[in-house]
Amino acid sequence: MRGKDETTGEFLGTSRSQQRRDALDVLELAQRLVALPPAQLAKLPVPEDLHPHIAETRRITSHIAHKRQLAFLAKQMRREDDEVLDAIRDALDAGGEAARQETALLHRAEHWRERLLDEGDAALAALIEAHPSADRQQLRQLVRNTLDERKRNKPLHAFRELFRAVKELLEAGEPGDDETA
Structure with a gap:
């Protein structure tokens, strides 16, 4: 009325x-x-x-x-x-909450990838501790291949694969698992 x-x-x-x-x-x-x-x-x-x-x-x-x-x-x-x-x-x-969460996930994955490449086994241990379901052997192999690609100036195939693996791992984990990153 x-x-x-x-x-x-x-x-x-x-x-x-x-x-x-x-x-x-x-x-x-x-x-x-x-x-x-x-x-x-x-x-x-x-x-x-x-x-x-x-x-x-x-x-x-x-x-x-x-x-x-x-x-x-x-x-x-x-x-x-x-x-x-x-x-x-x-x-x-584009500036919505879902987009912000996706962007934050990409930034966390990028951070973990750089940390894995810079720190090596220490970062891998921290990532495994934060995400126990991670495949340690696969991640170690991807890090090794990425470093080898960088040395030989080859196309960054393993670099992208490492990013995908870390991103999938972060998506599978509960939100807030990787706060220490």
Whole structure:
């Protein structure tokens, strides 16, 4: 019910202008989802009931029909909770929490790789202590191969493999395991 509260003088509910702004925000989010490639869309926390609507919107090429279908998708999205829409926005946002966590993981993996190459066995022991499930032999071999590549000025294949192995190890571990790094 809209209008003013008789006792306090405050407006009840949101104004039509605010409702319209919210609807346009959801429409913009729908446009961003439709523009994403399917692989990237699969990584987002989009509810399963919206996937067919997104696929249908992509399929339609006629301008007016596409616009109509996009409006329908936005209508379906407005039925979702605000938390779901905020999670989708956050995952899409380059500066969102998910992106920050991914960037932090990459930085930790880079730090461990450099530490393994600089300190050798001491860093390997610290990494094994922080992540007991790590394959010591594989990591030692990758470190050895990377150092050999550097000496011979060869392409950095083992360097990248070491990064991947450390990153997978950090992803598998619980958050905060490698705080000592």
